[in-house]
Amino acid sequence: MFKATYEAITKGNPMWNELSVPSSSLYAWNPASTYIHEPPYFKDMTMSPPGPHGVKDAYCLLNFGDSITTDHISPAGSIHKDSPAAKFLLEHGVDRRDFNSYGSRRGNDEIMARGTFANIRIVNKLLKGEVGPKTIHIPSGEKLSVYDVAMRYKAAGQETIILAGAEYGSGSSRDWAAKGPMLLGVKAVIAKSFERIHRSNLVGMGIIPLCFKSGEDADTHGLTGLERYTIDLPSSVSEIRPGQDVTVTTDSGKSFTCTVRFDTEVELAYFNHGGILQYVIRNLIDSKQ
Incomplete structure (x- = not known):
């Protein structure tokens, strides 16, 4: 069973092999995606370190x-219907039934920033x-x-x-x-x-x-x-x-x-x-x- 499962592992499967793969070496960010968004960590970054700041x-x-x-601080669990993250998703055409969770949308910094300190018991x-x-x-x-x-x-x-x-x-x-x-x-x-x-x-x-x-x-x-x-x-x-x-x-x-x-x-x-x-x-x- 093990051999049968893994002997073709490098060949993939029809669904995987039929996926469209961009030729660029850079990831093509989709600005309409509510799951994956280009984070701003390197925005305006220079090669020279900025140095310490007070x-x-x-x-x-x-x-x-x-x-x-960290449960109080970090976005976790379901997205509350009245939260800033919910407002963001509604504005981007996502139905409430499709909000999913912060964990599933952790690749979108816009949603995760809105969910920071959003714990209802804080x-x-x-x-x-x-x-x-x-x-x-x-x-x-x-x-x-x-x-x-x-x-x-x-x-x-x-x-x-x-x-x-x-x-x-x-x-x-x-x-x-x-x-x-x-x-x-x-x-x-x-x-x-x-x-x-x-x-x-x-x-x-x-x-x-x-x-x-x-x-x-x-x-x-x-x-x-x-x-x-x-x-x-x-x-x-x-x-x-x-x-x-x-x-x-x-x-x-x-x-x-x-x-x-x-x-x-x-x-x-x-x-x-x-x-x-x-x-x-x-x-x-x-x-x-």
């Missing part, structure tokens, strides 16, 4: 307590106890979906950060738990502590992970999440070392020290390149020159 006058997109898991302190995937657009005071608020900030050229408690990113490791926040424009996460792999994944997406000092958190510093945050980092990666302290200031006059959680030299290299994907591409190109 954060200037950023708004707080979300203010969390302890134990925010608790955001900016909503003062209300449960659900919404947040406050601080300049206007409007309560909207996390995605819509993030897009308003991006359109206005305003950076965002996330405040969190202990064990941020706990649970199973999911790449979209880091990719999604990056696509929403999140530049840093300030938490009491991180799950090990998720912290590394954030670095891989160019997001700065910072830890409050022991015994401190957003509450001890009197932070409401309504402030604007500035994180000072050296402009040269050679001036940053793993685990060094940095100063965070707010427009309300508060200032506190955090530990920047670049834990290894290679993570600093990823950050210098803008993320692990850009780091890999640049190194591949360099190796062939």
Whole structure:
């Protein structure tokens, strides 16, 4: 049985052999597809690394307590009928019965970005106890979906950060738990502590992970999440070392020290390149020159 099954494995089957295969060596992205979309990770990428970046006058997109898991962050499960992802699919002619799941549409960054922080059980302190995937657009005071608020900030050229408690990113490791926040424009996460792999994944997406000092958190510093945050980092990666302290200031006059959680030299290299994907591409190109 084994021999009969595998002796013709390289010959395929009639259905497989009749598939139309483009002659180009580059993938032909279909802009009408709601399953696969060209992601923006390499948009406007240059061959020279952009270098490290701090954060200037950023708004707080979300203010969390302890134990925010990757299930809270990453798009997962069915697509809720009232979600930004559902609105996107309806606008692209997809019937509600064909929404499928986030897992099946993980190849479309437009849908996955809309599903980031879309968990219906998420608790955001900016909503003062209300449960659900919404947040406050601080300049206007409007309560909207996390995605819509993030897009308003991006359109206005305003950076965002996330405040969190202990064990941020706990649970199973999911790449979209880091990719999604990056696509929403999140530049840093300030938490009491991180799950090990998720912290590394954030670095891989160019997001700065910072830890409050022991015994401190957003509450001890009197932070409401309504402030604007500035994180000072050296402009040269050679001036940053793993685990060094940095100063965070707010427009309300508060200032506190955090530990920047670049834990290894290679993570600093990823950050210098803008993320692990850009780091890999640049190194591949360099190796062939």
